[in-house]
Amino acid sequence: MEQCERASEIERVFSSLPSGLPSDPLHRAVRVSEIRESNFSSPSAHPSTMDYRRRSYSMDDLPDNLLHMVVGPLGLKPAVRTSLLAKRWRDVHRSLPIVEIDEDDFVSPDTKTIDEYEFVSAVFAILEGRLLPFERFRLCCGLLDGEGFDDEFKKILECVSIRERTITRELSVIFVGGDFYKIPECVLFNLVLIKLELEKCWIDVPISFPGLKKLRVLFLNITIISEGDLERLLDNLSELEELSLIYCSKLHNIRITSSSLQKLDVVAFRSLSIVIRGAPCLRSVGVIYDFDVEEAYENVIDDKAATPLVGTGDTDRLIRMVTELQQVNKLCLSISKEFDKFESQKMVSFLTFVLASSPNLKVLTVGDRLYSEIANNDLTVEEDYWEQQPPTVCVNCNLQEVYVILDGDRKKFWVNFVEYLLVNGNMLKKVWICCTKGLRHLFEIQRYISLIVKASANVIIEFEIVKKGKTRNYFARAGLESIY
Amino acid sequence: MDMEDDTVQVRENSAEDTEMLELPKDPAEVKASEFIKGESSKEIPVESQQPELPENVVLQSLEKEEFIIKLAVGQQSEIIKNAILDGRGENPVPLLNVSAPILAKAIEFWKRHIDAAEGEDLTEWDKAFLGDLSQEVLFELAAAANYMESKSLLDCTCKFIADIIKEMKVEEVRDYFGIECDFTEEEERKMREDNAWAFEQ
Numbered sequence: 001m002e003q004c005e006r007a008s009e010i011e012r013v014f015s016s017l018p019s020g021l022p023s024d025p026l027h028r029a030v031r032v033s034e035i036r037e038s039n040f041s042s043p044s045a046h047p048s049t050m051d052y053r054r055r056s057y058s059m060d061d062l063p064d065n066l067l068h069m070v071v072g073p074l075g076l077k078p079a080v081r082t083s084l085l086a087k088r089w090r091d092v093h094r095s096l097p098i099v100e101i102d103e104d105d106f107v108s109p110d111t112k113t114i115d116e117y118e119f120v121s122a123v124f125a126i127l128e129g130r131l132l133p134f135e136r137f138r139l140c141c142g143l144l145d146g147e148g149f150d151d152e153f154k155k156i157l158e159c160v161s162i163r164e165r166t167i168t169r170e171l172s173v174i175f176v177g178g179d180f181y182k183i184p185e186c187v188l189f190n191l192v193l194i195k196l197e198l199e200k201c202w203i204d205v206p207i208s209f210p211g212l213k214k215l216r217v218l219f220l221n222i223t224i225i226s227e228g229d230l231e232r233l234l235d236n237l238s239e240l241e242e243l244s245l246i247y248c249s250k251l252h253n254i255r256i257t258s259s260s261l262q263k264l265d266v267v268a269f270r271s272l273s274i275v276i277r278g279a280p281c282l283r284s285v286g287v288i289y290d291f292d293v294e295e296a297y298e299n300v301i302d303d304k305a306a307t308p309l310v311g312t313g314d315t316d317r318l319i320r321m322v323t324e325l326q327q328v329n330k331l332c333l334s335i336s337k338e339f340d341k342f343e344s345q346k347m348v349s350f351l352t353f354v355l356a357s358s359p360n361l362k363v364l365t366v367g368d369r370l371y372s373e374i375a376n377n378d379l380t381v382e383e384d385y386w387e388q389q390p391p392t393v394c395v396n397c398n399l400q401e402v403y404v405i406l407d408g409d410r411k412k413f414w415v416n417f418v419e420y421l422l423v424n425g426n427m428l429k430k431v432w433i434c435c436t437k438g439l440r441h442l443f444e445i446q447r448y449i450s451l452i453v454k455a456s457a458n459v460i461i462e463f464e465i466v467k468k469g470k471t472r473n474y475f476a477r478a479g480l481e482s483i484y
Numbered sequence: 485m486d487m488e489d490d491t492v493q494v495r496e497n498s499a500e501d502t503e504m505l506e507l508p509k510d511p512a513e514v515k516a517s518e519f520i521k522g523e524s525s526k527e528i529p530v531e532s533q534q535p536e537l538p539e540n541v542v543l544q545s546l547e548k549e550e551f552i553i554k555l556a557v558g559q560q561s562e563i564i565k566n567a568i569l570d571g572r573g574e575n576p577v578p579l580l581n582v583s584a585p586i587l588a589k590a591i592e593f594w595k596r597h598i599d600a601a602e603g604e605d606l607t608e609w610d611k612a613f614l615g616d617l618s619q620e621v622l623f624e625l626a627a628a629a630n631y632m633e634s635k636s637l638l639d640c641t642c643k644f645i646a647d648i649i650k651e652m653k654v655e656e657v658r659d660y661f662g663i664e665c666d667f668t669e670e671e672e673r674k675m676r677e678d679n680a681w682a683f684e685q
Contacts, residue, residue, distance in 0.1 A: 057620045057627070059645070059661050066630055069642035074650055080682035084654045084675055087666045106681075122681040129679075 060088045067092045076105050080126075097135035099126065103142060103176070116143055120152050127159045127166050133192075134160065134168035142177035154184045161190040161211070172197040180224055188212055198223050205229035214239055221246040227253055234258050241281075256282075265332075273317045276324035285325060286332035287318075288367070318350055325358050334367030334405065348385055351417065359393040367405035386416040391424035399425050406435040415445055419452050428456040434464045541568060542576035543591075545584040550576055553591055560594045562633035582628045589617070589625055593637050614644045619661065 062070075071079045071092050079093045106119045119141065137160045143149055157173070159166040169192055175181040180202040187196070188209040196212070197219040205225070215237050225233075225248055234240065234257060242263040245251060249269075256264060257278045265286040266274060272289075276282065318333075325331065331354065351366070402421055406414055418431060435441060442463055449461060541558040543551045558564040558577075567577040579587060593613065600606055614622060622641065629637035649657050658665055667675070676683050 057623045058663070059619075059623055060663065062623060062627055063630065066626055066638075066642065069638070070646045070649065073643065073646045077682040078650065080679050081654055082649070082657075083679070084667070084672060085658055085665070086663050089663075090675075118681050125679060125681065 060086065064092065064095065068096055072096050072098055076101060091131060094129050095132040097132075098138075099134055099136070100138040100140075100172075101126070102138075102140045104140075114143070116149065119143065120149055123156055124152075127156065130166045133164070133166065134170075136170040136172075136195075137168035138172040138174070138197075140172075140174035140176060142175065154186070157184055158186045161186045161188075161193075167192055169193060170195040170197075173199070173201060175200040185209070195219075197221070203229065205232045207232065209236065212237055216240060217242040219244045219246075220248055223248050224250050226250055227255070231255060231257075234261075271317065274321040276321060279324070280327065282325070283328055284330035284363075285328050286330075286365075287321070288332070288334045290334070319353050322350075322354050322357055325354075327360055328358050329360055330363040331358060331361055332365035332367075332403075334365070348413075352389060355392045355394055360398055361394040362398050363401040363403075364399060365403040365405070384416075386420035389420060391420075395421060395424045396426055398427060400427050401430045401432075402428070403432045404434070406433065411435075411441070411445070415448060418449065422449070422452050422454045422456075422459065424455055425459070426455045428454075428459045430460050430462070432462045432464070434466055436466055438465065537568065538575065543587060544576040544578045544580075545582055545587045546580055547584050549584040549587075551584075551587060551591060553595075554598075557591065557594045557598050560597065560634050560636055561590075562635075564632065579632060581631050583624070586621065586624045586628050589621065590628055590632070590634065590637060593640070594634070597636060610640050611644070614641060 059067075067089070071082050074082070076099070079096065083090045083093050101123055103114055103119055106114050106122070108115060120143070123139075139156070143153075160168045160171060167190065171187065171190070171193060173181070173183065173187075174197075177200075180200055183198060183201050183203045185204075185206065188205070189211040191211050192214060193212055194214055195217040196215060197217075199221040200223070202224040203220075212233075213236075216239055218233075218237065218240060219242075221244070227250070230245075230251065234243075237258070237260075239260050240258055241260060242265075243256075243258075243261060244265040244267075245254070246265070246267045247269060251268075251272065253273045254266065254275070256274070256276045258281075259278070260281055261279050262281050263284040264276075264279075264282060266272065267286075267288045267290060269290055274287065276285075333354070354364075355361070399421065402418070402425075404414055404418060418433065421428065422431065433445065435445065442465055446463060537555060539555060540552050541555055541564060543553065543558065543564065545551070555568065558568070563579070564577050568575075582590070593610075596609060596613070597606065614625075617625065622645070626638065626641040626645070629641055648660070652660065657663065665672075
C-alpha cells in the first residue's frame with residue numbers, strides 16, 4: 001500500500017518536470033500544456049511574446065531544458081563548471097536529466113592514477129546537490145568492489161534506486177575491475193526504473209522484490225545470474241519488452257516465459273538451450289554463438305556447476321527454440337567456428353526449418369564463420385539442395401530483408417541459399433552480403449547473383465567486404481543494435 | 485479508416501510517437517494469413533486509404549507574416565505536423581512565438597535537410613549555416629526550435645552552442661556570450677571550493 005503511494009508520488013514528480021528532449025513524451029506533455037495556457041511565471045521558463053519584444057535575446061533567456069541540452073554534452077566536470085558563469089547558471093547542472101560518471105574522467109594527468117577518495121566524494125557531491133531525479137544515471141568504474149568502498153557504493157546505488165530526489169529512470173552500472181561487482185539488493189527496489197544495464201556484475205534475485213515493475217529494457221552484459229534467478233526476474237517484470245543476455249556464463253538452459261517480451265538477444269560463447277514458452281509478443285530474436293571469445297573468458301566458465309543441457313544435440317536445441325518463433329518478424333542467427341556439430345547437412349536442415357516455421361519472418365540475418373578444416377569434410381549437402389526446396393510462406397510473402405555475413409569457406413552453400421531466396425522471395429526489398437575474402441571473391445558472387453532471375457523486381461543487393469574476424473560490427477548494422 | 489479516431493489519438497495520446505501515415509494493417513501479413521488459410525488472394529488494403537493532406541502549408545509568424553512551404557518541409561516540426569493532422573487542419577498554422585526572420589531561418593534549415601540526398605552528411609553545412617548567425621539570432625532560433633518541437637533543428641543548435649563552450653574556460657564563456665557574472669567574489673570562491681573536484685585542471 002505504502003509502496004504504491006510512494007510509486008505514484010515519484011511518478012508525479014517525474015511527470016511535472018520538463019524533460020530535455022522535445023520528442024520525449026514527458027516534455028511534449030509539458031509543451032502542450034504550456035501552449036494551451038500561455039502562462040509562464042518564472043524567468044527560466046519559455047519566454048512569452050512579451051519577454052521577446054522587451055529586450056534582446058541572450059543565452060540566459062533560454063529555458064532550463066535547452067540549457068540542459070547545451071550543458072549536458074560537455075561532460076561531467078565542464079558541466080559542473082558552468083555553474084560559475086552567473087546565478088542563472090548555478091543550478092542548471094544540478095537538474096541535468098542525464099548524468100554519466102566515468103572514472104576515466106578522474107585520472108590525474110600527472111600521476112596517471114585515480115584518487116579514489118576524490119572520485120567517491122565527487123559522486124556524493126553530485127548526489128547531494130541534486131535538485132531533481134535523474135532520467136539516466138550511468139556509473140562506470142573499477143572501484144566498486146573491494147578497496148574498502150563497498151559501503152559507499154551501496155549508498156550511491158541506494159540514492160539512485162530509492163531516494164526520491166536522486167532516483168533514476170535508467171540505470172547503468174559498468175564495472176571495469178578484475179572480478180565481478182555484486183549488485184546490492186536496493187537496485188531491485190527501484191519503483192520507477194524503466195531501463196537497467198549491468199556489465200560485469202553479479203546479481204542475486206530474491207523470491208520477491210517490490211521494484212522494477214515498470215522495467216522495459218534489461219541488458220545483462222557479462223553478468224553472473226543463475227537460471228532460477230533469471231526466471232524469477234522474468235516472472236516479476238511484467239512490462240519487460242527487451243531482454244539482452246550477453247555472455248552470461250552461468251546460463252545454460254534459458255527458459256523464457258514473458259507475456260510482454262518483444263525482443264530477445266542472446267550472445268554466448270557456446271551452444272545453449274533456449275526454450276521459449278509463452279511469449280506471444282516476441283517479434284525479434286537474435287542468437288549468436290561466438291566461440292572465438294571463449295579464450296578471453298576462460299576464467300568465467302564454471303563447468304563444474306553447469307546444469308546439463310536439455311535436448312539431444314546443438315542443432316536439435318536450436319530447432320526446438322525456433323518452433324516457438326511463429327510470430328517473430330526478425331531473426332538473427334550466427335554460429336562461429338569450432339561449433340563442429342554444425343555440419344552443413346544440419347545447418348541446411350536448420351535453415352529450412354527456420355524458413356518453414358516462421359511464416360511472419362521479415363528480417364533474417366545469418367552469419368557463418370565455419371572455416372575450411374570443417375567445411376572441406378562436408379560432402380553431405382547436395383549441390384542442388386536449395387534449387388530443390390519449395391518456397392515457404394515466409395519466403396513468398398513476408399521476407400523483406402536478408403543479411404548474410406560470410407566469414408567462412410562455405411561460399412557455394414550460402415550463394416545457393418541467397419539464390420533460393422531471390423528466386424522465390426516476392427517481397428524481398430534488400431539483400432546485404434558481407435564477406436571477408438576480398439574483391440575477387442566478391443566479384444564472383446556479384447556476377448553470379450546478377451544473372452539470377454529475381455522474383456522481386458525492386459530488390460536492392462548490397463555487398464560489403466570486411467576483414468576476416470571483424471564481422472562483429474556488422475551485426476549492429478543488421479539489426480542487433482543492442483549488442484554492439 | 486476513421487480519420488476522426490486518428491485525430492483524437494494524436495492529440496491525447498501524447499505518450500506515444502504516432503507515425504503520421506499509419507497503415508491499418510501490414511499488407512504482407514494480411515496476404516500471408518490468407519495464404520495459410522488457403523483462400524485465394526484478395527485485395528490488399530492499399531495506402532491510398534489515407535485522407536487527403538494539403539501539399540502546401542501556410543505558417544504565420546508573430547507579426548502575422550505568412551510563409552508557404554511544402555508539407556514535407558513543415559513536418560520537421562511536431563507543432564506544424566500535429567496542426568495539419570488535426571481534423572480541423574489549421575491553415576495557416578499560427579506560430580505566434582516565432583518572429584518572421586527566425587521562422588525564415590528555420591524554414592531554410594528544414595528545406596536543406598529535406599532536400600539532402602540519402603546519407604548525405606550535412607554537418608559542414610549546418611556548422612556554416614549556424615556560424616553565420618549572430619548570437620542573438622542563434623539563441624532565438626534555439627528557442628524557436630524548442631517551441632516548434634523540431635528535434636533536428638534543436639539538436640543542431642544546442643550542439644553548436646555546446647561545441648563553442650567546450651573549448652573555453654569560465655571567463656572566456658562569459659566574455660564570448662556577454663554573460664554578466666552576478667556572483668560576489670566570496671560566493672564564487674565558495675562555489676569553487678564546494679565542487680573542487682570539478683575545478684582542478
